[in-house]
Amino acid sequence: MTALSPSERLAALRARLAQAGVQGFIIPRSDEHLGEYVPPAGERLAWLTGFTGSAGMAIVLPDRAAVFTDGRYTLQVRNQTDPALWECRHITEEPATEWLKAHAQDLTIGYDPWLHAAPAIERLKAPGVHFGPLAANPLDAAWADRPAAPMAEAVPHPIGFTGKPAAEKRAEAAAALREAGEDAVVLADPHSLAWLLNIRGGDLAHTPLALGFALLHADAHVDLFMAPRKVPGATLAHLGNEVTVRPREELPHALDELRGKRVRIDAEATPAWFSDWLRQAGAEITAGEDPCRLPRAxxxxxxxxxxxxxxxxxxxxxxxxxxxxxxxxxxxxxxxxxxxxxxxxxxxxxxxxxxxxxxxxxxxxxxxxxxxxxxxxxxxxxxxxxxxxxxxxxxxxxxxxxxxxxxxxxxxxxxxxxxxxxxxxxxxxxxxxxxxxxxxxxxxxxxxxxxxxxxxxxxxxxxxxxxxxxxxxxxxxxxxxxxxxxxxxxxxxxxxxxxxxxxxxxxxxxxxxxxxxxxxxxxxxxxxxxxxxxxxxxxxxxxxxxxxxxxxxxxxxxxxxxxxxxxxxxxxxxxxxxxxxxxxxxxxxxx
CATH class of the missing domain: 3.90.230.10 (Creatinase/methionine aminopeptidase superfamily)
Known part of the structure; x- marks a missing residue:
């Protein structure tokens, strides 16, 4: 298969946007875990623009497109992108909201709710610009040779390095939920899974993570959503009976089971998809920080x-x-x-x-x-x-x-x-x-x-x-x-x-x-x-x-x-x- 040129990639995405009924689309640097480092399958921004920095965002409109990044990458982004296709903007000095306000009046901007935290979308909204979540990512549809998702095994991290058993960490985090009157918390950050469960993995090149999601319940039980083939027998034994490994496809059903429950969401660290689904399921969403984040630090x-x-x-x-x-x-x-x-x-x-x-x-x-x-x-x-x-x-x-x-x-x-x-x-x-x-x-x-x-x-x-x-x-x-x-x-x-x-x-x-x-x-x-x-x-x-x-x-x-x-x-x-x-x-x- 012949790789598309930069202009062909942009044209293919615009064609998919038209099919989806939107005039624009936001492409963040992050993947479904909203982290800085992503696997090759999550390198959407690099595939589309050529920019390979660890922080940035692109916005595509029918007649123009821009890449926004911070001061670390102002030189790099200009070196890696085609000026005929992409405007380069300093994300603090030339905010995306102002750019949208100037160039996207009366347009509908689509976004993938798996790739954005809800507050991040709110901060982007500009008067006269309409935003809408898309059920499928049009860039993924245009990316014909997209790499497969990583499937490295999750492995136990020895107690001599972690200093505390996973059962003790789960009990302490669950106690924080009970004290707040909450029934569960969504854990979308794989660092939290690694720390809480004392596991490491090889899904990313430089950070030893096993990518997945989890629900930590107030009784200290964890539903771990990860491809079962990534969790070998030794790791299952390490996790114990209080951790249930389930395929990611079961996430919607698991959230439906939280109807009527109080569920904590760390909004800045969780894809908007979770809060959208939980609301539809009838759960009560409470705002709070990932209970693993501060103890991990x-x-x-x-x-x-x-x-x-x-x-x-x-x-x-x-x-x-x-x-x-x-x-x-x-x-x-x-x-x-x-x-x-x-x-x-x-x-x-x-x-x-x-x-x-x-x-x-x-x-x-x-x-x-x-x-x-x-x-x-x-x-x-x-x-x-x-x-x-x-x-x-x-x-x-x-x-x-x-x-x-x-x-x-x-x-x-x-x-x-x-x-x-x-x-x-x-x-x-x-x-x-x-x-x-x-x-x-x-x-x-x-x-x-x-x-x-x-x-x-x-x-x-x-x-x-x-x-x-x-x-x-x-x-x-x-x-x-x-x-x-x-x-x-x-x-x-x-x-x-x-x-x-x-x-x-x-x-x-x-x-x-x-x-x-x-x-x-x-x-x-x-x-x-x-x-x-x-x-x-x-x-x-x-x-x-x-x-x-x-x-x-x-x-x-x-x-x-x-x-x-x-x-x-x-x-x-x-x-x-x-x-x-x-x-x-x-x-x-x-x-």
Whole structure:
């Protein structure tokens, strides 16, 4: 079968829209689970537009079409889409609602209720524009060579890594339902299934999930809607008698059985289809958060120790890579793909490693300014001497998930003073966030500005959040917390893991980002009048001294950096071979 060209795909979709009786259609990045990462069968936005970023949305009208994405992808979306077919819009500065208001008056816009949360549709509605759910997705009908749904097996995740039996988790979540007077909750997020049932899977490339849906009942019983062939006998035995595996086709019937019951829906995390069906079935819908979300974010002692262990191993791989890069980069023989592949090789040799936590962002020179750049054979470029190289990568280990970014100077010459100024300002912001102590009740958005202050002082900024939550052998991007002005106000709690990754980007020249993961811990403030929290840095890898201007650092910032590097040397040095250990001693020497 010959693949359709971009213009043919758009024409095929428009023909299907006409058959469905609508004039427009919304195509989100997410799949039926509303997550960031989707299997090939869920890559609808990429298939239609060519844009492969992890966040975005397209709207197709009879005579025009647009792709909306955030500041991380403004360069990438223009590079990957055909300007003759697609307008590119910044989703915050040029909202989709305003675009619809201007171009879709008196038109009916269709949407797939499986692919959108109900509040997301409400936020899109504009005066004079009509919206309607469609029973079948017209894009799927046009996508003739769409891949099959993934069918990897769900497997038990050992108690030594989870730290708590699934039965205990189910009992606690069910108790929360009973306390709220609710009979059941819809779980549409596969991360919740993984955490609640202590299972993992292989349905996604970088996040160990078994895709499915569930109903958790107030008696702690779970109806798990997943293809039975994905649940082998060992997993059935692990799940026990209180978990019933049912094919997804039984979901409508199962919801019909909730007639007259009070059912919790986490509206932002659940496809609109569920609330639509439950209302028709006669259930009473109550609004509330997925009861697994916050407990999942607050890592228990076993998960915290797993995070420490995973980062110690990952630090050894990073040290080997940074040593190798320092020797090879000045020769000019590396490429973005070969450098990322070498780091993956080092990680693959580590115990409990199960894959990358996301596709490595390996960007040299101007490619580093594309915040979520993904190198391909077509874009792969040589890493030249005397330029900036940005590597953002992570690993999925059975005991933890890692995510680290380092910005490196390729040498052999000295880095320009302006570049060192920018890198050091990013580092100052990183340190400001890593060292803050704050009262319980403070949320990520309250702290975001700390990481920007040094850049703001110079009239500079970066167009993405400062950090995101991270799972435990789950998603590298985990809610509900984040360091971002746009994030929800969710107080930080002990045991949460977040990234600290301020940056600066000069389009067409270079990108800078410095990222460690932080664990929320109690603060040691003996005279505090209320509970305070602080951060413990989990990531263990040196920052590139060639890009740091010590004169811009305060005494306290230098002390932090020197103490951090001393810790890196003490914890990582014994794990690596003498040539790397010698390089590490120099890289971690006091500034």
């Amino acid at each position: 607050c890592k228990n002692p076993a998960e915290r120790e797993g995070a420490h262990a995973a980062h110690r191993r990952d630090g050894a791989a990073m040290a080997r890579f940074l040593h190798w890069f320092a020797e090879e980069a000045p020769k000019g023989g590396l490429t973005e793909i070969s450098a990322a592949a070498k780091l993956l090789d080092f990680r693959c040799a580590l115990p409990l490693f199960r894959g990358e936590s996301f596709p490595a962002i390996s960007g040299a020179g101007e490619h580093g300014a594309i915040v979520h750049y993904r190198v391909t054979p077509e874009t792969n470029r040589r890493i030249a001497p005397d330029e900036v190289y940005l590597i953002d990568s992570g690993g999925q280990f059975m005991d933890g998930t890692t995510d680290i970014t380092r910005t490196l100077w390729t040498g052999p010459g000295a880095a320009p003073a302006t570049l060192k100024d920018r890198v050091t300002r990013v580092l100052k912001g990183h340190i400001a966030l890593a060292t803050v102590k704050f009262p319980a009740g403070v949320a990520g958005p309250h702290l975001d500005a700390l990481a920007r202050r040094a850049l703001w002082d110079a009239g500079l900024d970066f167009d993405h959040g400062t950090g995101h939550g991270v799972g435990s052998f789950l998603s590298v991007h985990e809610g509900p917390v984040a360091f971002s002005r746009a994030a929800r106000i969710v107080p930080l709690r002990e045991g949460m893991i977040l990234s600290d990754e301020p940056g600066f980007y000069a389009p067409g020249e270079y990108g800078i980002r410095l990222e460690n993961l932080l664990l929320v811990v109690p603060a040691a403030l003996p005279h505090a009048t209320k509970p305070f929290l602080a951060f413990e840095t989990l990531t263990l890898a040196p920052f590139d001294r060639a890009l740091i201007d010590p004169a811009l650092l305060t005494a306290a910032e230098r002390d932090w950096l020197n103490a951090y590097h001393a810790r890196v040397l003490a914890e990582i040095g014994p794990q690596v071979e003498e040539p790397t250990r010698a390089w590490l001693r120099a890289a971690c020497a006091p500034i």
